[in-house]
Amino acid sequence: MYLIIPVALVVLLLLSAIRILNEYERGVIFTLGRYTATRGPGLIIVIPIVQQMRKMDLRTIVLDVPTQDVISRDNVSVKVNAVVYFRIVDPASAVIQVANPFEATSQLAQTTLRSVLGQHELDEMLSQRDKLNVDIQQILDHATDAWGIKVANVEIKHVDLDETMIRAMAKQAEAERTRRAKIIHAEGEKQAAAMLVEAARALGADSRAMQLRYLQTLSDIANERTTTLVFPLPLDLIKPLLDRE
DSSP states (O other), X not given: OTTHHHHHHHHHHHHHHEEEEOTTEEEEEEETTEEEEEEOSEEEEXXXXXXXXXXXXXXXXXXXXXXXXXXXTTSOEEEEEEEEXXXXXXXXXXXXXXXXXXXXHHHHHHHHHHHHHTTSOHHHHHHOHHHHHHHHHHHHHHHHGGGTEEEEXXXXXXXXOOHHHHHHHHHHHHHHHHXXXXXXXXXXXXXXXHHHHHHHHHHHTOHHHHHHHHHHHHHHHHTSOOSOOOOOOOHHHHHHHHHHO
């Protein structure tokens, strides 16, 4: 009876010393408070009381950055949110260098998002989103390197504007379309005028060409369904006839 209790305690200690880590997990071992090793995956032994283990997950973490109020460089207030993909590559640093790696990465992502986007104008936020994603990712990756964290990707999900700004942008787009339409119309008028000038030069080079054009015009007028016909008679066309007399 007296032997059962000690044997049971020994068995419990041996069982508590056995740890099993999955393929995506690592165990950071501290011996009497000092870091000694990073172990796993598989079966590992942790000496009770003497050693402690912190288990870290090495899989990619998807962090949803809450919506942030950002004032762009051209003084436009927008609401922006993003998503960050990161993972722990150095479990020992993630345990020793930072108290809560996930919370630290989240707070750093929020401040970096506001800082980077605040240096750009609204048009750049809307049209150059890929470039902004890369800039934020590089800044985060550099800052979290000391924590043993690798930021793989950053994606800006939404850039929301208030109703007043949306209406202003719609008016600006409409004005831009009107401007382009007027420019295209003016270009067409310019090209048509140039072609008319060229045609006039060609007709003026030979009086016979002008006479043929005049006769063609008379033929077109004669085909019209009208009771009254007016025949214009330019003097330069009958001048050769007058000269013969």
